[in-house]
Amino acid sequence: MIDCRYIDSHVNLHxxxxxxxxxxxxxxxxxxxxxxxxxxxxxxxxxxxxYAIAEANDDIWATVGTHPHEAKENPDLTVEDLLTLAQKPKVVGIGECGLDFHYDYSPRDIQAKVFRVHAMAARESGLPLVVHTREADDWMGQVLEEEMAKGAFKLLLHCYTSGPELARKCAAMGAYFSVSGIATFKAAQDVRDVIKDMPGDRIIIETDCPYLAPMPMRGRRCEPAFVPHVYDKLGEIRGWTADEVRGRTHEALFELFDRIQP
Known part of the structure; x- marks a missing residue:
């Protein structure tokens, strides 16, 4: 395992x-x-x-995928499209992909179709599937159960803000969860309640920058430099020391993103 002070598992530096x-x-x-x-x-x-940002920096890695908002851009996306790009040495995950029924920027049937293609690519490549889900708990649970039944793959629910039932269902599938700055928001007690029950060995940490700046930076453009605030909040929620937060979340990250090497 690489020795790191902090890790930001989800940035949008491009x-x-x-x-x-x-x-x-x-x-x-x-x-x-x-x-x-x-x-x-x-x-x-x-x-x-x-990928250019990852290629230019030894400490930055990359994923390949299409966010549900953008699914309409690639309605005929194929597994081969993803697998070809996933062969690049610094690609460590498939996604961000999933379902977002809050905005419906892409038609729901197209979102689901494209999401399933990503799941197939994760299964074939062995890379973890980085999943975005918002206001789509029933569909998400059904799609993931159906895809897992075809053959297991590694799964990450990023920036998890959905309900406890979907969290339990995904945890039973072996899913990992990432905690973002939302956990620090005053009005996000429901998110903190779910975090308390997440599997303690399958939690990682992110900023999702430039979005979701944690307290006390809320309202500013988020940066990876803000991620220590999320570490602190996770420790508070789970009753973990700073060393426990770092040890547990870093071990989970390297188990999930196992293509990352020193």
Whole structure:
């Protein structure tokens, strides 16, 4: 296992919000003790930009996938499309993919179709599936159960804010969960309640920057340098010391993203 002070398992450093100072944001993260970051692909048309950041930085890795908002961009996405890009050496996960019925930026049937293609790619590649789910608990549970029945794959519910029933169902499938700055929000007690019951050996930590800046940074553009605040909040929620938070979440991350090597 790589020795890290902090890890941000879900960053969007290719986002336009960082176009003016991307290098400085990365340096601020390092100065804050963030020793490893995973840059998450939100659509295949952005993959080259996502991967270029990982390729240029020893401490940054990447995924390949299409966010449910963008599913309409690739309605005929194939497993081969994903597997071809997943062969690149710094790709460590499939996604971000999933279902988002809050905004419905892509038709629900297209979201589900594209999501299933990602699940197949995760199964075939052995890479973890990075899942976004919002206001789609019933569909999500059904799709994941059906896909798992065809053959197991590694699963991460990123930035989990859905209900306790879906969390229990996914935990029974062996899912991992990532905790974001939402856990620090005053109005997010329901999220904290779910975090209390997550499997203690399958929790990792993220910022989802440039979104969801944790308290006391809320309202600002989020950066990976803010991730220590999420570590602190997870420790408070679970009753873990700082060393326990680091030990447990880092071990979980390297078990999940096992392609990451020093």
């Amino acid at each position: 986002a336009p919000q960082f176009d003016e100072d991307r290098a400085e944001v990365i340096e601020r993260a390092r100065a804050a003790g963030v020793d490893l970051m995973i840059n998450i692909c939100d659509r295949l048309s952005n993959f080259d930009a996502v």
